[in-house]
Amino acid sequence: MTQIDKFKDIWKNQEADTIKYSSDDIQKMIHKKSSSIVKWLFYISLMEFCFWILISFALDADWNHIKSLGLYNFISVLNVINYIIIITFIYFFYKNYKNISASSTTQKLMEDILKTRKTVYFYVLYNVTMLVFGFAVILYYIFTSEDFINKLETTRPDSDLSMSLTIAVIISVVIILVVVGILLLFYRLIYGILLKRLIANYNELLKN
Amino acid sequence: MVKDLEQRFTEDLEKNQNIIHKVCRAYTTSDDAHKDLFQEITIQLWRAYPNFRGDAKFSTWTYRVALNTAISLYRKSKRLIATSEINDHLNELEFKEYDTTKEEQIDSLYHAIRQLSDIEKALCLLYLDDKSYKEIAETLGITEVNARVKMNRTKLKLKELLNV
Numbered sequence: 001m002t003q004i005d006k007f008k009d010i011w012k013n014q015e016a017d018t019i020k021y022s023s024d025d026i027q028k029m030i031h032k033k034s035s036s037i038v039k040w041l042f043y044i045s046l047m048e049f050c051f052w053i054l055i056s057f058a059l060d061a062d063w064n065h066i067k068s069l070g071l072y073n074f075i076s077v078l079n080v081i082n083y084i085i086i087i088t089f090i091y092f093f094y095k096n097y098k099n100i101s102a103s104s105t106t107q108k109l110m111e112d113i114l115k116t117r118k119t120v121y122f123y124v125l126y127n128v129t130m131l132v133f134g135f136a137v138i139l140y141y142i143f144t145s146e147d148f149i150n151k152l153e154t155t156r157p158d159s160d161l162s163m164s165l166t167i168a169v170i171i172s173v174v175i176i177l178v179v180v181g182i183l184l185l186f187y188r189l190i191y192g193i194l195l196k197r198l199i200a201n202y203n204e205l206l207k208n
Numbered sequence: 209m210v211k212d213l214e215q216r217f218t219e220d221l222e223k224n225q226n227i228i229h230k231v232c233r234a235y236t237t238s239d240d241a242h243k244d245l246f247q248e249i250t251i252q253l254w255r256a257y258p259n260f261r262g263d264a265k266f267s268t269w270t271y272r273v274a275l276n277t278a279i280s281l282y283r284k285s286k287r288l289i290a291t292s293e294i295n296d297h298l299n300e301l302e303f304k305e306y307d308t309t310k311e312e313q314i315d316s317l318y319h320a321i322r323q324l325s326d327i328e329k330a331l332c333l334l335y336l337d338d339k340s341y342k343e344i345a346e347t348l349g350i351t352e353v354n355a356r357v358k359m360n361r362t363k364l365k366l367k368e369l370l371n372v
Contacts, residue, residue, distance in 0.1 A: 003372040004363050007317055011336040014230075014314045019242065021225055023218040029247050030214070030254040036281040102252040102273045102281060103259065105349025106330070109276050197326070198280055204327045208354055 038100055038113060040194055045093060045120045049086070052127045056082060071141060082130065089123040110202040117191060124187055128180055139172050217257050221250065224267050228274050230337075234321045234329050235278040249277045272347050275333070279326045320369035328362045335359060 021029075033039075056079075096116040102109065142148050143165060152164055221228075228249050232242045253273050260269055321332050327348075334344045345355040 004367055004370075007370070008336055008338065010310065010313050010317060012338075013310070015311070019229065019239070019246075021222065021246075023215075023222045026218040026221050026225075026250060027214065029250040030217070032247060032251060034248060034251045034255075035283060036248060036252070036277070037283050038281060040283065101256055101259070102276045103256040103269060104276070105272075105347065106276055106279060107349030109280050109349075113280060194283075201279055201326050204325060205348065205350060208357060 037194060037198060038097075038116075041113065041116060041120075042097060044190060044194070045097075045116070048120055048124060049090060049093075052123070053086065055127075055131070071138070074137065078130075078134065085126060086123075089119060089126070093119045093123070107202075107205055110198060110205070113198060114195075114202065117195060121187075121191075124183075128183060132176055132180060135172070135176055139169070143168060213257070217254060220266050221253065221270070224270050227267060227270050230333065231271075231274040231278050233318055234333055235282070235326070237322060241284065245278060245282055248282055249274045252277045252281060268343075271334075271337075275330045275347065279330060316370065320366055323369055324362065324365060327358070328365065331355075331359050331362045332366060335363070 093116065096112065096119055100109065100112045100116065104112065149161070152161065156164055228246055229242075231249070232245045236242045236245050253270060256273055260266070321329055324332060330348065331344065334347065339347070341352050341355050341359070344359070345352045348355065350358075
């Protein structure tokens with residue numbers, strides 16, 4: 001018997017906790033709302049789904065003008081693909097979320113939580129990529145349209161056309177990068193705070 | 209039907225609440241946090257209860273859900289963390305005035321456990337409750353070999369913390 005084993009007797013003979021709940025107290029508790037990490041993950045993910053769907057609607061409204069540039073087919077195909085992908089993501093998110101059970105093994109529970117988060121992570125990554133790609137295509141069409149070049153020539157007749165275009169492209173790229181940067185930083189912060197402890201525990205559990 | 213299930217659950221849990229109190233005491237350091245974690249574990253147990261098939265003992269199943277909630281699902285609020293830090297400091301003072309009475313020994317043991325990591329706490333609790341390596345491995349979802357390695361490390365750490 002090691003010295004540590006002696007503590008087993010103390011442990012087993014410990015008095016019942018000073019806090020004692022009746023079955024009535026327990027019954028009241030089961031009707032309270034959970035404040036677990038999974039609940040937070042679910043709400044944040046729902047907000048993310050809504051946010052990107054709203055963004056796609058907002059951009060859709062502004063694209064009416066762009067359609068006149070000959071992008072109608074491109075935008076229609078992109079929209080259909082986009083909605084199919086969003087529905088697929090929501091399906092997988094819901095499936096993963098439903099799989100989370102507190103009675104799984106500790107490792108499986110952690111993996112299921114992280115899997116759910118990963119689905120949302122890929123969803124965000126997909127949306128950011130689409131946003132950048134969409135903007136790049138639209139800006140290309142704007143900058144190469146006769147309408148835009150004519151306007152540039154009338155508003156700045158003395159300046160070098162290629163120089164003005166370069167500046168316009170650089171400004172656009174910087175704006176896109178800043179927007180993407182802010183989005184990713186915000187995303188990392190939220191999940192960083194929420195899942196830091198869980199990820200650390202998961203790594204410790206797997207370590208030999 | 210739901211009422212029957214609810215009654216059976218609350219009665220079973222009332223009898224087995226000591227398991228949850230042990231987990232709460234190991235993972236929290238204030239009464240508020242203890243009650244908060246107890247409530248969260250109860251909610252998680254109730255949610256998983258319809259899938260409880262009875263092939264495991266209710267106490268074993270409760271232990272698993274309680275540990276899982278403490279390790280992976282419980283989110284400490286800022287208010288509770290602030291209180292627990294103060295209480296931890298108070299415990300430290302109590303620990304220095306070591307006495308051999310039973311309650312003091314239990315307090316010292318909990319104080320040492322609280323200084324372990326979340327995973328080590330789980331290993332420690334399962335060990336003190338005399339669970340086999342097979343059961344520990346099954347609860348945590350790791351191999352028996354890994355459970356043994358981790359347990360040896362945890363025991364050494366606990367020994368150091370308890371000064372034995």
